Each structure stands twice: as structure tokens, then as C-alpha cells.
């Protein structure tokens with residue numbers, strides 16, 4: 001019998017952070033492909049031999065945008081892609097002033113008043 005393929009939502013952000021602020025995803029034992037949120041089947045080689053993996057809590061801001069219209073939360077707010085120190089790229093909230101946003105900024109994941117978000121580690125070591 002084939003198990004159903006239950007895929008997590010790839011659009012979920014770092015709200016899924018667990019274990020004291022670390023990002024927990026999966027890593028394919030066969031090819032090494034990392035994923036967050038965790039997946040049950042490797043997107044690269046389709047193997048189902050995956051293990052849980054905890055990723056770095058800091059990295060480099062690859063790209064970002066500032067949202068000015070939302071029916072779900074106060075605006076403006078920023079979201080961005082962060083290249084974690086161990087190679088995984090994740091989408092997450094940015095707790096950085098829109099005026100201070102810049103690509104290649106070093107960021108660190110922290111729990112703040114609005115929940116888990118990446119903060120600039122260059123201005124707040």
C-alpha cells in the first residue's frame with residue numbers, strides 16, 4: 001500500500017520555528033537536499049529517506065519586500081528571503097525598519113513582540 005503524500009505548505013514562513021528559535025526542516029539522506037518546512041519526499045531525487053535537521057538561526061538577507069496593503073495584519077511590514085549560514089534559503093518576517101532594509105544584511109532569528117522574525121545582527125549584535 002502506498003502512503004499518501006502529505007506535503008507541507010511551502011508558503012509557510014518561519015512561524016514554524018521550533019526548539020528555542022532554531023529552524024527545523026528536513027534533509028534527504030540520499031542526495032543531501034535540504035527543505036523547510038520539512039517534506040516527506042525529496043523535491044530533488046524523490047527519495048522518501050529523509051531525516052529531521054536543525055538549521056542555523058542566522059544568515060544573509062538575499063531579498064525583501066515591504067507590504068503596504070493587508071487585511072490580516074498591520075502595515076507596513078517586511079518579509080524576505082534569508083540565506084541561512086548552512087545554505088538553506090527561507091522566507092520569513094523581517095523586524096527591520098523599512099528604511100534600514102538592504103540586501104546582504106546579516107540577520108539573526110529572534111522572538112520579538114510580533115513573533116519570530118529576522119532582525120539585523122549588524123545593528124543589534
Ligand SMILES: [Zn+2]
Pocket residue numbers: 028029030031032033042043044045046047
Ligand atoms: Zn534527495
